[in-house]
Amino acid sequence: MSLRSVPRRLGPRALRRPSTCPNASQATHRVMPKWQTCRNVASTPTAEKVLFPGALNSEFTNTLEFLRPSQNKAISTFRILDQYGQVLDKERGLDTTDEEALELYKHMVCLNIMDLIMFEAQRQGRLSFYMVSTGEEGISVGSASALNPKDTVFCQYREAGVFMQRGFTLDQFMAQLFSNVDDFGHGRNMPVHYGSHELNIRTVSSTLATQLPHAAGAAYALKLQNQQNPDVEPRIAVTYFGEGAASEGDFHAALNIAATRQAPCIFICRNNGYAISTPTSDQYRGDGIASRGAGYGMDTIRVDGNDIFAVRTATKEARRLALTDGGRPVLIEMMAYRVGHHSTSDDSYAYRQKVEVEDWKRRDNPITRLRKWLESRDLWNEDNERETRSQLRKDVLAAFDRGEKKKKPKIRHAFDDVWEKITAEQRSHIEELKDILTRYPKEYDISQYEGGLDSLEELLEKKK
Ligand SMILES: Cc1ncc(C[n+]2csc(CCOP(=O)(O)OP(=O)(O)O)c2C)c(N)n1
Numbered sequence: 001m002s003l004r005s006v007p008r009r010l011g012p013r014a015l016r017r018p019s020t021c022p023n024a025s026q027a028t029h030r031v032m033p034k035w036q037t038c039r040n041v042a043s044t045p046t047a048e049k050v051l052f053p054g055a056l057n058s059e060f061t062n063t064l065e066f067l068r069p070s071q072n073k074a075i076s077t078f079r080i081l082d083q084y085g086q087v088l089d090k091e092r093g094l095d096t097t098d099e100e101a102l103e104l105y106k107h108m109v110c111l112n113i114m115d116l117i118m119f120e121a122q123r124q125g126r127l128s129f130y131m132v133s134t135g136e137e138g139i140s141v142g143s144a145s146a147l148n149p150k151d152t153v154f155c156q157y158r159e160a161g162v163f164m165q166r167g168f169t170l171d172q173f174m175a176q177l178f179s180n181v182d183d184f185g186h187g188r189n190m191p192v193h194y195g196s197h198e199l200n201i202r203t204v205s206s207t208l209a210t211q212l213p214h215a216a217g218a219a220y221a222l223k224l225q226n227q228q229n230p231d232v233e234p235r236i237a238v239t240y241f242g243e244g245a246a247s248e249g250d251f252h253a254a255l256n257i258a259a260t261r262q263a264p265c266i267f268i269c270r271n272n273g274y275a276i277s278t279p280t281s282d283q284y285r286g287d288g289i290a291s292r293g294a295g296y297g298m299d300t301i302r303v304d305g306n307d308i309f310a311v312r313t314a315t316k317e318a319r320r321l322a323l324t325d326g327g328r329p330v331l332i333e334m335m336a337y338r339v340g341h342h343s344t345s346d347d348s349y350a351y352r353q354k355v356e357v358e359d360w361k362r363r364d365n366p367i368t369r370l371r372k373w374l375e376s377r378d379l380w381n382e383d384n385e386r387e388t389r390s391q392l393r394k395d396v397l398a399a400f401d402r403g404e405k406k407k408k409p410k411i412r413h414a415f416d417d418v419w420e421k422i423t424a425e426q427r428s429h430i431e432e433l434k435d436i437l438t439r440y441p442k443e444y445d446i447s448q449y450e451g452g453l454d455s456l457e458e459l460l461e462k463k464k
């Protein structure tokens with residue numbers, strides 16, 4: 001999806017052309033919303049509407065009135081199920097079959113079990129780091145289930161459910177978490193930085209919000225591709241981020257470029273109330289993150305993240321909107337509460353009351369809400385719950401065992417994939433590393449690395 005893959009006709013010159021002018025490339029702007037077209041006049045004596053280029057649809061007024069967002073009604077939160085798992089609008093019904101609901105439920109439970117096991121395993125010193133999704137399983141699993149598997153996804157780090165729903169296996173999770181020989185990243189990332197080329201999910205990056213401009217750019221490239229290949233099923237880009245990440249400059253740059261370029265991108269914010277120890281009350285004064293979508297001229301909705309049906313329906317509709325009129329971005333703010341600690345490096349009771357967390361655990365969460373719905377339809381009962389949990393626990397532990405036992409990736413991967421041929425500087429680093437590893441065998445147990453020291457030899461030979 002680099003610019004180089006865009007044909008000349010739609011190349012950099014077309015990208016630079018302002019999209020608001022009628023003479024802009026026909027190919028890139030076949031369908032234009034009316035309000036975007038250029039005005040050739042600054043004003044007319046009888047004009048009722050502002051004709052300044054910066055605010056095209058504003059009417060004149062002689063009332064001196066400031067916008068006071070604090071006096072507006074807060075943006076509503078869309079839900080389909082109430083807290084007791086009952087469908088609120090019986091006529092509207094559901095767009096999820098019983099089989100799909102059961103599959104979603106099992107994925108959420110599996111994720112929850114994996115989280116419990118891996119969190120404990122980190123405490124035992126068996127892996128270096130972990131992050132749980134507790135309380136947010138419905139957002140990741142539900143939204144992923146409403147996308148096309150070919151849509152390209154850019155995650156933050158608390159969306160293991162997206163990977164699980166798309167088919168990332170327990171062995172693949174474990175390979176990344178234990179940095180073993182099967183890890184797609186060759187052990188070069190810290191745990192929970194999953195990625196899968198096959199599943200169209202770009203690798204997680206620690207640097208907050210960098211995934212947002214990446215997604216906006218990918219969406220713009222997809223817009224061009226969708227237009228060039230009308231016979232191929234159109235695709236969109238989707239990105240996930242926390243409300244804390246929305247305080248980064250990259251958030252604003254991404255939303256703005258996606259809006260001005262009308263790129264088919266869904267921005268999914270998981271608003272879980274905290275950015276590590278910073279509560280939302282210290283992060284912003286406005287109405288959550290949804291109000292910002294409106295500011296960027298974007299279709300926006302706020303959704304109850306504890307209601308997986310609402311998450312699915314909103315995501316499906318967002319996808320439809322994202323592909324309407326040649327493309328447009330959509331923002332979804334999914335409301336949740338971060339039940340777990342931020343990560344295994346955090347103790348959240350240092351900055352929030354335990355009772356607050358216990359209260360949320362009891363009050364509402366996506367797993368119990370769906371379970372209540374399943375039970376009300378006789379699709380689930382206590383026996384199913386016990387058997388499923390026991391089986392999933394066995395599956396996770398078996399994958400854990402396999403993953404932990406496997407060898408580590410070749411040491412040479414520490415130097416691979418940077419330059420085509422190793423540089424003189426890299427060569428000296430490799431030789432120095434080899435020397436240290438040879439001299440201090442007690443400190444560095446290289447037997448656990450595939451190929452031991454030979455892989456460094458291999459690299460020095462191959463890349464001459
Ligand atoms: C650019 C950058 N700044 C700071 C951090 C440190 N950091 C890691 S996670 C995090 C909080 C993010 O909160 P949020 O986006 O709400 O996601 P959540 O953890 O709640 O899912 C911070 C500040 C970072 N990784 N990158």
Ligand SMILES: [Mg+2]
Pocket residue numbers: 242243244270271272273274275276338
């Ligand atoms: Mg957060």
